[in-house]
Amino acid sequence: xxxxxxxxxxxxxxxxxxxxxxxxxxxxxxxxxxxxxxxxxxxxxxxxxxxxxxxxxxxxxxxxxxxxxxxxxxxxxxxxxxxxxxxxxxxxxxxxxxxxxxxxxxxxxxxxxxxxxxxxxxxxxxxxxxxxxxxxxxxxxxxxxxxxxxxxxxxxxxxxxxxxxxxxxxxxxxxxxxxxxxxxxxxxxxxxxxxxx
Amino acid sequence: xxxxxxxxxxxxxxxxxxxxxxxxxxxxxxxxxxxxxxxxxxxxxxxxxxxxxxxxxxxxxxxxxxxxxxxxxxxxxxxxxxxxxxxxxxxxxxxxxxxxxxxxxxxxxxxxxxxxxxxxxxxxxxxxxxxxxxxxxxxxxxxxxxxxxxxxxxxxxxxxxxxxxxxxxxxxxxxxxxxxxxxxxxxxxxxxxxxxx
DNA sequence: GTCTATACCAAGATAGAC
DNA sequence: GTCTATCTTGGTATAGAC
Numbered sequence: 065x066x067x068x069x070x071x072x073x074x075x076x077x078x079x080x081x082x083x084x085x086x087x088x089x090x091x092x093x094x095x096x097x098x099x100x101x102x103x104x105x106x107x108x109x110x111x112x113x114x115x116x117x118x119x120x121x122x123x124x125x126x127x128x129x130x131x132x133x134x135x136x137x138x139x140x141x142x143x144x145x146x147x148x149x150x151x152x153x154x155x156x157x158x159x160x161x162x163x164x165x166x167x168x169x170x171x172x173x174x175x176x177x178x179x180x181x182x183x184x185x186x187x188x189x190x191x192x193x194x195x196x197x198x199x200x201x202x203x204x205x206x207x208x209x210x211x212x213x214x215x216x217x218x219x220x221x222x223x224x225x226x227x228x229x230x231x232x233x234x235x236x237x238x239x240x241x242x243x244x245x246x247x248x249x250x251x252x253x254x255x256x257x258x259x260x261x
Numbered sequence: 262x263x264x265x266x267x268x269x270x271x272x273x274x275x276x277x278x279x280x281x282x283x284x285x286x287x288x289x290x291x292x293x294x295x296x297x298x299x300x301x302x303x304x305x306x307x308x309x310x311x312x313x314x315x316x317x318x319x320x321x322x323x324x325x326x327x328x329x330x331x332x333x334x335x336x337x338x339x340x341x342x343x344x345x346x347x348x349x350x351x352x353x354x355x356x357x358x359x360x361x362x363x364x365x366x367x368x369x370x371x372x373x374x375x376x377x378x379x380x381x382x383x384x385x386x387x388x389x390x391x392x393x394x395x396x397x398x399x400x401x402x403x404x405x406x407x408x409x410x411x412x413x414x415x416x417x418x419x420x421x422x423x424x425x426x427x428x429x430x431x432x433x434x435x436x437x438x439x440x441x442x443x444x445x446x447x448x449x450x451x452x453x454x455x456x457x458x
Numbered sequence: 459g460t461c462t463a464t465a466c467c468a469a470g471a472t473a474g475a476c
Numbered sequence: 477g478t479c480t481a482t483c484t485t486g487g488t489a490t491a492g493a494c
Contacts, residue, residue: 074477095374098469110470112478120470164372171368174432175361177292187433194430218445221437225426226419233391233422235371236384240418248415252449271459295486307487309461317487 078116081106082130086162089127094161097124097168122181124169129185131162144196146204146223146250153227154243163231170228194220201253209254219253275313278303279327283359286324291358294321294365319378321366326382328359341393343401343420343447350424351440360428367425391417398450406451416450 081102088105089097099120103113117123132141135155139148156163173182197220204210210219226249230242281303286294296317300310314320329338332352336345353360370379394417401407407416423446427439 077477093374094372096372100469109479111472111480114471115477168368168372170429171365174429175291175293175365177290183433190430190433214449215445218442221427221430221442222423222446225423225430225442227422228426228429229422229424230418232367232371232425233387233418236380236387245415245418245422248412249419252411274460296488297486306462308463308489311488312460 074116078126079130081108081113081116082127085123085127086131086134089161089165090159092161094164094168097165099123119181121172124165125182125185128166128169132189141192142196143199144193145200146197149193149197149223149227150243150246150250153230153246156231157234157242160235160238164235167232167235190224194224197223204254214253223249271313275323276327278305278310278313279324282320282324283328283331286358286362287356289358291361291365294362296320316378318369321362322379322382325363325366329386338389339393340396341390342397343394346390346394346420346424347440347443347447350427350443353428354431354439357432357435361432364429364432387421391421394420401451411450420446 084106085102088101099110099113102123103110106113113123114120117126135152139145169182170186173180173186176183194217198216201210201214201216201219205212205214205216210216223246227242227246230240230245234240234242278299282299285298285302296307296310299320300307303310310320311317314323332349336342366379367383370377370383373380391414395413398407398411398413398416402409402411402413407413420443424439424443427437427442431437431439
């Protein structure tokens with residue numbers, strides 16, 4: 065079937081590059097992702113790949129974005145729950161290359177001053193994730209699972225922060241159980257209301 | 262006074278370079294630290310600076326190491342307490358450039374495969390920090406401040422992870438209060454014993 | 459042992475041919 | 477839309493002056 069319009073071949077190829085990149089990084093791990101690696105993998109030249117993304121930063125940001133889309137198969141990103149967060153962290157144990165890519169790009173986005181594609185992406189992503197988790201915590205409060213004294217936004221930021229930080233520690237020492245630790249944090253928030261007489 | 266031995270001029274100059282780097286990054290912020298920036302700042306050529314450190318990675322690792330030494334003015338690194346952690350995070354609010362450098366180097370160390378100077382540094386550092394915090398939590402348990410059911414090592418990892426993750430969120434959105442959030446986490450662990458009837 | 463100068467290589471960005 | 481060629485920047489390796 066012949067495709068036409070702005071989303072025909074171009075978008076399809078973009079998606080193909082991203083999925084191929086996800087596969088490679090997932091399988092072969094990740095060691096300082098270069099545009100060349102991706103280009104070789106999809107049988108294209110460096111500028112050929114960049115043509116579809118504009119820059120290295122935009123390319124790797126798109127890869128992480130695509131991963132989020134794939135992962136969100138089950139849940140929609142804006143109804144993301146604490147259980148989803150824990151499940152995601154547990155799943156990440158099986159794709160260290162992608163965790164490493166996430167870690168690397170986070171470092172670049174937060175440090176390389178100017179407004180970059182990745183910086184925008186992560187800022188938006190944290191807004192979305194923390195926002196959704198805040199709602200989840202609020203719901204837990206309504207259901208009597210979390211003490212009403214707690215600030216849901218603070219809990220949401222802490223859960224998000226812990227999952228990021230645990231991934232860093234896990235990359236350096238894979239013997240730690242990220243998901244179990246994160247569950248313990250959630251359990252602490254759940255069953256430990258402050259000032260209980 | 263003439264200096265002699267292996268620690269004379271060499272060590273002094275090394276220290277001078279590191280302190281100058283700390284000052285610059287603290288003041289002017291950090292934007293993708295290059296060796297050239299440091300070299301210009303200390304009035305030296307690129308290879309001149311590298312002569313004292315061997316590689317870019319080793320240079321920036323040494324900068325973070327030096328920062329730890331300076332910060333540890335009060336406490337010794339192996340008797341690091343939860344209060345020290347919170348105080349450090351609060352202090353970091355005043356030096357965003359150094360937080361950014363820490364974030365950037367963490368990303369590189371965790372992702373660029375092979376064993377690098379920075380990877381060793383961070384692995385050791387987490388071992389040390391988590392180890393010290395584990396002791397601190399254990400002590401809190403002895404004093405009846407933390408429930409005995411909890412695993413001190415898990416709490417220590419979570420506190421460390423949260424402080425890292427909060428710094429990432431803060432770099433992207435400086436309006437959040439990292440120290441307050443971290444205090445809330447510690448308070449949750451302190452006053453919320455599980456299974457309390 | 460300390461540093462400059464220089465050369466070199468890898469990687470991202472860009473221009474222009476097809 | 478994709479390539480080749482080129483430019484720039486950043487890290488690294490070597491030679492040699494002091």
